[in-house]
Amino acid sequence: xxxxxxxxxxxxxxxxxxxxxxxxxxxxxxxxxxxxxxxxxxxxxxxxxxxxxxxxxxxxxxxxxxxxxxxxxxxxxxxxxxxxxxxxxxxxxxxxxxxxxxxxxxxxxxxxxxxxxxxxxxxxxxxxxxxxxxxxxxxxxxxxxxxxxxxxxxxxxxxxxxxxxxxxxxxxxxxxxxxxxxxxxxxxxxxxxxxxxxxxxxxxxxxxxxxxxxxxxxxxxxxxxxxxxxxxxxxxxxxxxxxxxxxxxxxxxxxxxxxxxxxxxxxxxxxxxxxxxxxxxxxxxxxxxxxxxxxxxxxxxxxxxxxxxxxxxxxxxxxxxxxxxxxxxxxxxxxxxxxxxxxxxxxxxxxxxxxxxxxxxxxxx
Amino acid sequence: xxxxxxxxxxxxxxxxxxxxxxxxxxxxxxxxxxxxxxxxxxxxxxxxxxxxxxxxxxxxxxxxxxxxxxxxxxxxxxxxxxxxxxxxxxxxxxxxxxxxxxxxxxxxxxxxxxxxxxxxxxxxxxxxxxxxxxxxxxxxxxxxxxxxxxxxxxxxxxxxxxxxxxxxxxxx
Numbered sequence: 001x002x003x004x005x006x007x008x009x010x011x012x013x014x015x016x017x018x019x020x021x022x023x024x025x026x027x028x029x030x031x032x033x034x035x036x037x038x039x040x041x042x043x044x045x046x047x048x049x050x051x052x053x054x055x056x057x058x059x060x061x062x063x064x065x066x067x068x069x070x071x072x073x074x075x076x077x078x079x080x081x082x083x084x085x086x087x088x089x090x091x092x093x094x095x096x097x098x099x100x101x102x103x104x105x106x107x108x109x110x111x112x113x114x115x116x117x118x119x120x121x122x123x124x125x126x127x128x129x130x131x132x133x134x135x136x137x138x139x140x141x142x143x144x145x146x147x148x149x150x151x152x153x154x155x156x157x158x159x160x161x162x163x164x165x166x167x168x169x170x171x172x173x174x175x176x177x178x179x180x181x182x183x184x185x186x187x188x189x190x191x192x193x194x195x196x197x198x199x200x201x202x203x204x205x206x207x208x209x210x211x212x213x214x215x216x217x218x219x220x221x222x223x224x225x226x227x228x229x230x231x232x233x234x235x236x237x238x239x240x241x242x243x244x245x246x247x248x249x250x251x252x253x254x255x256x257x258x259x260x261x262x263x264x265x266x267x268x269x270x271x272x273x274x275x276x277x278x279x280x281x282x283x284x285x286x287x288x289x290x291x292x293x294x295x296x297x298x299x300x301x302x303x304x305x306x307x308x309x310x311x312x313x314x315x316x317x318x319x320x321x322x323x324x325x326x327x328x329x330x331x332x333x334x335x336x337x338x339x340x341x342x343x344x345x346x347x348x349x350x351x352x353x354x355x356x357x358x359x360x361x362x363x364x365x
Numbered sequence: 366x367x368x369x370x371x372x373x374x375x376x377x378x379x380x381x382x383x384x385x386x387x388x389x390x391x392x393x394x395x396x397x398x399x400x401x402x403x404x405x406x407x408x409x410x411x412x413x414x415x416x417x418x419x420x421x422x423x424x425x426x427x428x429x430x431x432x433x434x435x436x437x438x439x440x441x442x443x444x445x446x447x448x449x450x451x452x453x454x455x456x457x458x459x460x461x462x463x464x465x466x467x468x469x470x471x472x473x474x475x476x477x478x479x480x481x482x483x484x485x486x487x488x489x490x491x492x493x494x495x496x497x498x499x500x501x502x503x504x505x506x507x508x509x510x511x512x513x514x515x516x517x518x519x520x521x522x523x524x525x526x527x528x529x530x531x532x533x534x535x536x537x
Contacts, residue, residue: 143531239512268526270528278528278529
């Protein structure tokens with residue numbers, strides 16, 4: 001009996017010692033290698049190298065991806081599975097984020113530094129939750145839910161549409177299979193931002209001494225890129241296409257703004273590239289050739305303050321452009337502000353311009 | 366081993382440190398660049414692939430990550446081809462040494478082509494040519510086609526812009 005007791009005591013000591021010292025030792029190892037300890041596991045090396053050259057290289061792996069003290073059983077189980085596969089020399093082709101918990105940790109970490117952008121995103125339509133999108137009775141009655149919905153709404157969800165919402169039919173009532181997903185955002189920060197994108201870290205924001213001229217402005221934030229659900233990687237915005245849109249047979253004048261490539265991934269026309277087919281919202285008429293982001297704030301999507309960017313308060317007609325009969329003033333208007341033409345209000349012909357003010361937009365064309 | 370009822374602190378810490386070190390000690394591949402290949406094998410395969418898809422105004426096989434693709438697949442779907450790769454690389458290295466006295470990757474382009482032309486009909490050459498194509502033109506998630514190099518070359522937009530037909534089922 002004393003022998004058996006000694007064995008139990010030894011085993012207990014191992015467990016206690018491991019629990020007490022292994023986390024501390026690992027943390028010490030992690031800190032002493034400045035995060036490079038993560039890359040000792042060579043299948044993570046590409047991700048580590050990207051991070052080391054990225055705008056976020058001053059933020060440790062643990063801060064976003066979690067560490068030994070992260071209170072998430074799924075996270076630790078996933079790490080254990082990875083460790084087993086690594087030791088068995090059976091690493092997966094791609095090292096991917098471990099799931100919803102990791103997305104939430106990332107989003108919370110983004111918020112810590114990017115508070116203004118987070119608040120703007122939260123106030124806008126791109127923070128729509130799984131419940132908002134997938135249990136919308138009006139939508140679901142008209143259109144059948146399908147896996148492809150997840151390409152733009154819930155691209156990080158691990159599973160198909162049947163794992164998310166039930167029934168997959170045009171007759172409800174609809175409910176989420178996993179109720180805890182209801183309040184989670186379908187398009188979190190990492191939908192449009194690649195955290196490991198190459199660039200210089202931002203320092204504390206100093207007051208600008210002079211306005212930044214357009215020639216010195218960045219064309220697009222370094223991090224801008226779409227999380228492609230099919231391949232589970234971010235595609236940088238400078239690698240993505242801005243499609244040529246057509247109105248009938250006429251090629252629509254496209255803004256050269258490369259950031260639009262991101263918008264067009266989800267607000268996309270059907271295969272023929274016709275304006276306003278599918279989810280397309282390309283500007284036509286007086287707003288043709290203008291970037292989505294010239295009017296829409298990138299995070300709130302609001303356009304309230306946008307008219308004054310280009311227009312004098314009074315238009316060529318002498319009317320306040322914000323009070324014209326368009327959907328900008330009243331969503332019920334039959335004149336969609338995206339496509340409004342002079343002829344919409346002047347069906348008998350557009351009168352000659354009065355010399356009342358120069359439209360900046362006209363002068364640029 | 367005799368276990369004391371009052372284990373001293375040093376032994377306790379030593380034992381625990383041993384437990385903590387198990388995962389680190391079990392990793393024998395730390396710091397290696399490739400999953401399967403050695404650096405020398407990777408150089409040889411890269412040189413062969415760059416002769417099959419040479420760089421010009423667009424990236425060649427090596428720049429497009431074809432060697433990474435082959436290396437990754439040799440630990441995955443193509444694990445059964447590991448021996449074929451090792452034998453093929455050894456054979457071409459021996460030929461390079463015998464004919465030119467240098468490693469294959471150190472030869473001039475014309476010398477590399479000479480050796481490859483002699484082997485154009487071999488199973489090894491056909492296999493590596495197939496894999497070079499797969500790595501160059503396939504999806505980047507498999508390790509090759511870095512930054513969509515071949516798709517950009519061919520003008521294939523990625524990701525494709527594809528909207529959905531907003532068909533109202535209540536009206537059909």
